[in-house]
Every structure is written in structure tokens, then in C-alpha cells.
Amino acid sequence: MNQFSRNNTLPLIIIPNTVLLPGKSVTVKVNEEAGASFYDKVAEEDNYGIVLAVKGDKIDSFDEQDFYTVGTLVKVEEAKPLKDGYHFELDVIERVYAEEIIPDGEDFKVTYGIIPDVVDIDENSQSEMMKNVKSLVKEISANFKGSEAYVDYINNLQDIKSMVAYLFPFMNISFDQRQAFLEIRSLREKSLRFLDILIEQREAVRFQVEMTEKFNKKVNKSYREQILRQQLKAIQEELNETGEGNDTKKKDYKKLIQDSSMPEDVKEVAFNELEKLERQSANSTEGNVIRNYLDLLISLPWGKSEVKDIDILAARDLLNSKHYGLDKVKDRIIQHLTIMKLKQNKQGSILLLVGPPGTGKTSLGKSIAEALDRKYVRISLGGVRDEAEVRGHRRTYVGALPGRIIQGMKKAGEKNPVFILDEIDKLSMSANGDPSSALLEVLDPEQNSTFSDHYLEVPYDLSEVFFIATANSLGDIPGPLRDRMEIIDISSYTSTEKFHIAKNHLINSVIEDHGLSSDQLQIEDDAIKAVIEKYTREAGVRGLKRQLSKITRVSAEKIVIGEVELPYIIKEDMLTDILGRDSIQYDIAKEKNAPGVVTGLAWTPVGGDILFIEGVTMPGNGQLMLTGKLGDVMKESARISHSLIRSRLSHILKGFEFNKNDIHIHVPAGATPKDGPSAGVALFTTMASLLTGHDVDSKLAMTGEISLRGAVLPVGGIKEKVIAAHRSGIKRIILPKDNEKNILDIPEEVRKDLQFIIVETIEDVLRETLGLELLQPSITNVLEEDNLITV
Known part of the structure; x- marks a missing residue:
């Protein structure tokens, strides 16, 4: 050890991505907070410290193993405070070895030992080595203007260690190479390695100069944008990697x-x-x-496509084999195909399949393509906000592409594919245009024979394409676009339909997808029905398919390890172990409803449901309070009901003082938003039951809207609502007169168990629900006499 062995523990100084060599002073800039801490640490040790490089890319939160063990001993010669930190002048004294790195609060101290160079080269060899270094430095510097002073300084150095330390920071080598160079103890080995680095630097500079000179002769204004491409070509020529033989x-x-x-x-x-x-x-x-x-x-396909004959009977058989139920939908599709056959495949209209998720809209499109023996193309429009997605970008833009319609036609390779426009109701408008407006030309049989794509810039004929759009809701499709298409409604599936779909289609598909066969795994009918009723709540069958997939995955493991006998049969009582406890609960009609409680019917995106509406009265000042997160339409229905009660039942409710009592109406499941024009009858009946004290049959449910003149108005979603009522144990259902025709849409197995009560006015509703008879002033009689109107 030398003079520093008297105190071989010093503070650790961390300078990221830096390796210092002994024999040279360096300047380090540190921010204000770190600089003050840095100076305080070394000031306690006569301005001495140890610098160790950090492994990897860490910049904070270090551990002992994050540092290299070979570093340098430094002394802070000068500290200059700046506006944004400090400048430290460091004298790099000697190379050291970290024997132990000791945590010191948030910092570290290092117990070290000096490891000087091993001088294994004589003076003559050192002198010869220095000549070679100076020669290489002069050769490299000749390529740079203003480097004369730099070369003169190097020529005046008489010590190989000082020369290496001075040149080392300017070498273009990696951080790991710098650390490896620091750790070399042999002066001979270090000098030779330094010569190798200088030679590599000289060749790199020479190559760059040659490339620059080569292109300076060619570069002019028209070539400036191609400099990188030209350089790449020249490099490939130098490496003989032009690949001309493989062109x-x-x-x-x-x-x-x-x-x-x-x-x-x-x-x-x-x-x-x-x-x-x-x-x-x-x-x-x-x-x-x-x-x-x-x-x-x-x-792109430009010519006329081959006119293929449409076999209507085969098309119907194919639709029936692939899709259970949906009889009216399939009939409508077959009618459309029949017209296409008569018109020799000229489409003439565009179909829009509207229905809840998972009801088979897209798969119907695939089946139509198969029935017509045409190519199938599908694009998803969900989330599309840019008109250029439909019409393409102009070719003047960088990275321009044709629109999705033209890309789909290129993919199809024929002029008359079945083209599915999926999720057309999910289009949105942005600053980049309205894509729904761009679709107006695509979906208009009168215009799409000359469709204009911005990228294509020539008219393209789309008149032979069979477009089928899909949507979950008509309300989200702009009116002009909706008018371009012929709408086919697809309603939600009944439990019976879901059972047959699962049994005839889904189970075989799921088992095959999981690498099994029906000889290995079978699911009993009761288990399928239990999955439908207790583990899924949806309009379609996607959730049902997911649950069947889960059953198959669990079963596959047992089959593969030989834990069960084949065929492995899934029974209803096994579902709890496989799928867990029942995850779906439906409201069930109660045995008896108290006065002021009525069962209504609701439509949801996953099918129908029953809805309990509750009411109470309390002393107050005549307010009508509504809770249950109701929308504006339902609130208006409640206010209309309140007005009708006061105007039509006043002779029955003589003892009830409206201005001294509040009425509170609540629809349970308060966290779920509820709205729609179909709760008027139920709200009116709730108030009438509450104020008259008559209870309503708990097995009676109702739907319909009311007007201020007492008429019962028709509503939508009858099929879904009636199916939900049947599932919940309802026996009688009140429907508006104009919805009587919708009863035939209800499956026979549901319809036969229910009694339907048809009403036209609120008087009919009160008679059927509460047994009350009113005079008949609800449909107003208007008399004209002497130009006066008397009501």
C-alpha cells in the first residue's frame, strides 16, 4: 500500500455511464441538490473519494452488487457553484479495488486497496509505442479542421500513461469496453489494446471520409432527400451485398x-x-x-363476374342446418335470394341485420355467402372515426392507402362478393370527417356503380356486391344511412332456442376446438338447460359458448390424465364443481303484492326482464318523488300518471288530499339506469293501487305507454318481455291493443302458458287490474256549436 493506506475507507462517488483513468483531471457537472451532498461527503475525507462505475442502466436506488469492483481514487481540487448546480474539478489519482462496499444511509462507503499498473515494458518499447500513438493521432486528426493544437499537445507528452489517459475520453468505444480497459493491469497489454482501439478509430474515420467524398460528387438539389438511401447502397457495394444475383x-x-x-x-x-x-x-x-x-x-377485379345460378332449396337447407330458429329472418333472406335469382344476381338492395350481440348476425352473412357460392369479405366499422377509412387517403399524403371498401374488393378478387359491414352503428364523427356520410354512396344502388375512392381516383363499380350490414341498435345509425338499407330485425333467443343451438351446433364445435370428440365427452340435456338458465344472461349465445368451453377445458384435463372413464358425461349436479355457484338470478313473481306494488315488463340489451314498481304515500305538500335512476322518458310517464290519477280518480279518492301528501315511486335496482317509453301503464297502476288500497295480482304483469288523454299506446320488445314474464312465473299479461299482432311472434311453448289481456284505455287497465269501473271520458268527445268548442 502507498500513502493512502492510512485511511482505506472513503465515500463512494457515483458518476453514471463514466469510466475514469488515472493520470488526468476531469470536470464533472452535478445538479444543485446532488452537488451539495457530493461535496459534503468528500469534504469529511480531505476531499478524497472513490469512483466506481454502475452496471447496467440503473440511475438510482443502488445495491452493493450494482457496482463494478475496480474503480479510481479521486480528489476534488475545485468546486464551482453555478446557477443550476456545481462544477467539480477531479484529479484522478490511482486505480483501486473495492474490497467492501458498505451502505451509509442512502449513500455508500468503500473499503479499498491500491492496484497500480504492472510495468512489464522497457523504456525503448514505451518510446516506440508512443511514436505509433502520436502517428495514429496525427493521421486521424488530419481529417478534422482546427485539430493542430490538439496534435501539438499530444506530441509534447513524454509518458505513455498520461497519453493514454488524455486520449481515452475521445475514443468511440462502448461503456463495457471502457471498464474492461480500466481493469487491465499490464502496461504492455494496455498499450497494445490502446493501439488496437486507435487503429479501429482510424479505419472508421477513413471509411466515413471516403463515403462523404464519394457522394459529394453526386449530391445536388434533386438528390438531397435521398442521401440516406444512396449511402445505404454504397455501403452494400463496399460489402458486396447488393444481391443483384437474387433480384x-x-x-x-x-x-x-x-x-x-x-x-x-x-x-x-x-x-x-x-x-x-x-x-x-x-x-x-x-x-x-x-x-x-x-x-x-x-x-382489383374489374370485369363482370360469372352469373351463378342460385339454388333456393339448397340455400334454405343450408340456412336451416346452420341456424336454429330465426324462421322469419331466414324466410326474409330466402325471399331476397329469390328476387336476386329472378334478376340474374343483380342485388338491387342492401340488407341490414339488427339485433343484440351474439344472435348470429355475422354468421348469417357467412351462410349467405356459402349459399350463393361467393367470396366472403368482412370489415369491422366499430370505432371508425375517419372518412378516409371508407374513401381512402389522397396519394399526395405520406403513407396513403385505399379505403377499406377497395381493400376488401382487392382481397375478394371478384366483382360480386358478399361484403359484411360489421358494427355499422358504432361509426362516429371526428374532425377527420363523417364516415357514415361516406358510406351513403357505397350503400346506394343508384350511385355505387361509380364509387369514388380518393386513393383510386377512378370510378369503381360496386353494383354487383351483396352488402350486408350488421348493427345492435337502429337508433345509433343516422337516418339517411338507415334509409339506404332494408332492415331485418333479429330478436333475442328463447331458452328453448338456446338449448337447441347448443345441442345441435355449439357443443360439437366446442368439443372439436378443444381436440376432443363426442366419444370422449358428452353433456346431458339437463346440464345444458341449467347452464342456460343459471350461468348465462344474454340475448345471444356467446356467453353460453364460453361456459361450454370452460366445461370442456376442465373435462379435457381429466380425460388426458385418465382420471375418468370414457365417455365422460357432464350432469347437472356436476356444474357447481366446474362453473362455481349459480351466477345469474332472475326476479320471480311473488305470491302476493301489497297495495302500491306492480309488476312491469322491461326490455334490456340482453333480453327481457320483469320490473317491480313500488309506491308509498306520506304527509307532505303534494310532491311526486321518483327514485331508481329513472330517465327523462320514465319521469314524464310518472308525471302523466300522477295527472291522470288526480283528474280521473278524484271522485273515488275523495278522502285523499293531494296537496297535503307526497307520493314516492321507486323502481328497485337503483344503480341500474332505466328509461324508455313503455312503463306508463305500470306507473299509473302503481299509483292507483297505492291510493285506492287495492292490491294487484302478483301473477299479472303489464307493459304499455299512456297519453294524457288516457289512451294506452303500443311499445316495442314484446317478444323479449313476454319470454321474461313466462320465465318469472307470470300467468297473465296486459298488452296495448296495437301490440296484439305481436303475440304471434312469441314462441308457441311460451304463448300456450299465458293469458293476454288487451287494453285500449286506462279505464280498461283499472278494470283488469283493480276491478274499478270509471265513466268513459278518457277519449274526449269534442262538440262544435256556434264556433265554440265544448269539452
Whole structure:
């Protein structure tokens, strides 16, 4: 040990991504907070400290193992405070070895030992080595202006260690290479390694200079944008990696255009673009744009498609085999295909399949394509906010692409595919245009024969395409776009329909997808029904398929390890172990309802449901309070009901003082938003039951809207609502007169168990629900006499 062995524990100084060599002073800039802490640490040790490099990319929160063990001993010669920190002048004294790194609060101390260089080279060899270093430095510096003073300084150095320490920071080598260089103890080995680094630097500089000189002769204004591409080409030439022997034959665009089925006006455009291409240089950016454009024109189907005969009976058989139920939907599709057959495949209209998620809208499109023996193309419009997604970008933009319609036609490769526009109700508008407006031309049989794509810039005929759009809700589709399409409603499935879909389609598909067969796994009918009723609540069958997949996954494990006998049969009592406890609970009609409690019917995106409406009265000042997170429409229905009660039942409610009592109406499940024009009858009946003290049959449910003149108005979702009522144990249902025709839409197995009560006015409602008879002033009689109207 030397003079520093008297105190071989010093503070650790962390300078990220830096390796210091002994024999040179360096300047380090540190921010204000770190600088003050840095100076306080070393001031306690006569301004001495140990610098160790950090492994990896860490910049804070270090552990002992994060540091290299070989570093340098430094002394802080000067500290200059600045506005934003400190400048420290460090004298790098000697290389050290960290024997132990000791945590010191948030900092560290290092117990170290000095490890000087091993001098294993004589003075003559050192002198020769220095000459070589100075020669290399002079050769490298000759390529840079203003480097004379730098070279003179190097020439005046007489010590190989000082020379290496001075040049080392300017070497273009990696951090790991710098640390490895520091750890070399042999002066001979270190000097030779330094010569190797200098030679590598000289060759790199020489190569860069040669490349620059080579391109300086060619570069002018028209080449400035291609500098990087030209340099890449020159480097490939130097490395003999041009790949000329592997170049494929260039496309003969002229022949491809002539042989294509493009219309003559489109061919003329294509030949004009080809002339532009021939005038471009080999690496022209515009040339690549033109080539992409010509490739699109050539690959698009332009000619008339083959007129294929439509076998209507085969199409019906295919639809029946792939889709259970949906009889009216399939009938409507078959009718559409029949008209197409009569018109020789000219489509004539665009279909819009509207229904809840999971009801088979997209798969119906696939089946139609199969029945017509046409290509199937699908694009999803959900979340599309940019008009360019439909019409394409103009070719003047960088990265321009054709719209999704043209891309779909290119993918189809024929002029008359079945083209599915999925989730058309999920389109939205943004600053980049309205994509729904761009679809107006696509979906108009009168206009789409000359569809204009911004990228294509020539008319394209879409009149032979069979477009089928899908949506979950009509309300989210703009009116002009909705008018372009022929709407086919797809309602939610009944439990019976779901059972047959699962038994005939889903189970076999799921078992096959999981690598099993029906000889290995079977699911009993009662288990399927239990999964439908207790583990899924949806309009379609996606959730049902997920639950069947879960059953299959659990069973597959047992089958593979040989834990069960084959075939492994899933029974209803096994579902709790596989799927857990029942996850779906439906409201069930109670045995008896108290006065002021009525069972209503509601439609939800996952099917129908029953809805209990409750009411109470209390002393107050005549307010009507509504709770249960009701929407504006339901609130208006409640106010109309309140007004009708006061105007029509006043002779019955003589003892009730409206201005001294409050009425509170509540619809349970208060966290769920509720709205829609179908709760008027139920709200009116709730108030009437509450104020008259008559209870309403708990097995009676109702739906319908009311007007201020006492008429009962029709509502939607009858099928879903009635199915929900049947599931919940309801026996009688009140429907508006105008909804009587919808009873035939209800499955026979549901319809036969229910009694339907048809009403036209609130007097009919009160008679059927509470047994009350009112006079008949609800449909107002208007008399005209002497130009006066008496009500």
C-alpha cells in the first residue's frame, strides 16, 4: 500500500455511464441538490473519494452488487457553484479495488486497496509505442479542421500513461469496453489494446471520409432527400451485398395493364402513370408510390363476374342446418335470394341485420355467402372515426392507402362478393370527417356503380356486391344511412332456442376446438338447460359458448390424465364443481303484492326482464318523488300518471288530499339506469293501487305507454318481455291493443302458458287490474256549436 493506506475507507462517488483513468483531471457537472451532498461527503475525507462505475442502466436506488469492483481514487481540487448546480474539478489519482462496499444511509462507503499498473515494458518499447500513438493521432486528426493544437499537445507528452489517459475520453468505444480497459493491469497489454482501439478509430474515420467524398460528387438539389438511401447502397457495394444475383424479374407493367380487364378509361389512367414511372430514377420515392398504385389497379377485379345460378332449396337447407330458429329472418333472406335469382344476381338492395350481440348476425352473412357460392369479405366499422377509412387517403399524403371498401374488393378478387359491414352503428364523427356520410354512396344502388375512392381516383363499380350490414341498435345509425338499407330485425333467443343451438351446433364445435370428440365427452340435456338458465344472461349465445368451453377445458384435463372413464358425461349436479355457484338470478313473481306494488315488463340489451314498481304515500305538500335512476322518458310517464290519477280518480279518492301528501315511486335496482317509453301503464297502476288500497295480482304483469288523454299506446320488445314474464312465473299479461299482432311472434311453448289481456284505455287497465269501473271520458268527445268548442 502507498500513502493512502492510512485511511482505506472513503465515500463512494457515483458518476453514471463514466469510466475514469488515472493520470488526468476531469470536470464533472452535478445538479444543485446532488452537488451539495457530493461535496459534503468528500469534504469529511480531505476531499478524497472513490469512483466506481454502475452496471447496467440503473440511475438510482443502488445495491452493493450494482457496482463494478475496480474503480479510481479521486480528489476534488475545485468546486464551482453555478446557477443550476456545481462544477467539480477531479484529479484522478490511482486505480483501486473495492474490497467492501458498505451502505451509509442512502449513500455508500468503500473499503479499498491500491492496484497500480504492472510495468512489464522497457523504456525503448514505451518510446516506440508512443511514436505509433502520436502517428495514429496525427493521421486521424488530419481529417478534422482546427485539430493542430490538439496534435501539438499530444506530441509534447513524454509518458505513455498520461497519453493514454488524455486520449481515452475521445475514443468511440462502448461503456463495457471502457471498464474492461480500466481493469487491465499490464502496461504492455494496455498499450497494445490502446493501439488496437486507435487503429479501429482510424479505419472508421477513413471509411466515413471516403463515403462523404464519394457522394459529394453526386449530391445536388434533386438528390438531397435521398442521401440516406444512396449511402445505404454504397455501403452494400463496399460489402458486396447488393444481391443483384437474387433480384427477381421486374414487373412488365405495360403487359399487365393490357392483359387486365380494366375499362378503357382506367387503362388510359394506368398508362399515364406508367409513363411517369419510367421518368423516375431507380430510388425515387414517387416511383414507389406509382408502383403501389399500379399494383392496386392491376389486382382489383374489374370485369363482370360469372352469373351463378342460385339454388333456393339448397340455400334454405343450408340456412336451416346452420341456424336454429330465426324462421322469419331466414324466410326474409330466402325471399331476397329469390328476387336476386329472378334478376340474374343483380342485388338491387342492401340488407341490414339488427339485433343484440351474439344472435348470429355475422354468421348469417357467412351462410349467405356459402349459399350463393361467393367470396366472403368482412370489415369491422366499430370505432371508425375517419372518412378516409371508407374513401381512402389522397396519394399526395405520406403513407396513403385505399379505403377499406377497395381493400376488401382487392382481397375478394371478384366483382360480386358478399361484403359484411360489421358494427355499422358504432361509426362516429371526428374532425377527420363523417364516415357514415361516406358510406351513403357505397350503400346506394343508384350511385355505387361509380364509387369514388380518393386513393383510386377512378370510378369503381360496386353494383354487383351483396352488402350486408350488421348493427345492435337502429337508433345509433343516422337516418339517411338507415334509409339506404332494408332492415331485418333479429330478436333475442328463447331458452328453448338456446338449448337447441347448443345441442345441435355449439357443443360439437366446442368439443372439436378443444381436440376432443363426442366419444370422449358428452353433456346431458339437463346440464345444458341449467347452464342456460343459471350461468348465462344474454340475448345471444356467446356467453353460453364460453361456459361450454370452460366445461370442456376442465373435462379435457381429466380425460388426458385418465382420471375418468370414457365417455365422460357432464350432469347437472356436476356444474357447481366446474362453473362455481349459480351466477345469474332472475326476479320471480311473488305470491302476493301489497297495495302500491306492480309488476312491469322491461326490455334490456340482453333480453327481457320483469320490473317491480313500488309506491308509498306520506304527509307532505303534494310532491311526486321518483327514485331508481329513472330517465327523462320514465319521469314524464310518472308525471302523466300522477295527472291522470288526480283528474280521473278524484271522485273515488275523495278522502285523499293531494296537496297535503307526497307520493314516492321507486323502481328497485337503483344503480341500474332505466328509461324508455313503455312503463306508463305500470306507473299509473302503481299509483292507483297505492291510493285506492287495492292490491294487484302478483301473477299479472303489464307493459304499455299512456297519453294524457288516457289512451294506452303500443311499445316495442314484446317478444323479449313476454319470454321474461313466462320465465318469472307470470300467468297473465296486459298488452296495448296495437301490440296484439305481436303475440304471434312469441314462441308457441311460451304463448300456450299465458293469458293476454288487451287494453285500449286506462279505464280498461283499472278494470283488469283493480276491478274499478270509471265513466268513459278518457277519449274526449269534442262538440262544435256556434264556433265554440265544448269539452
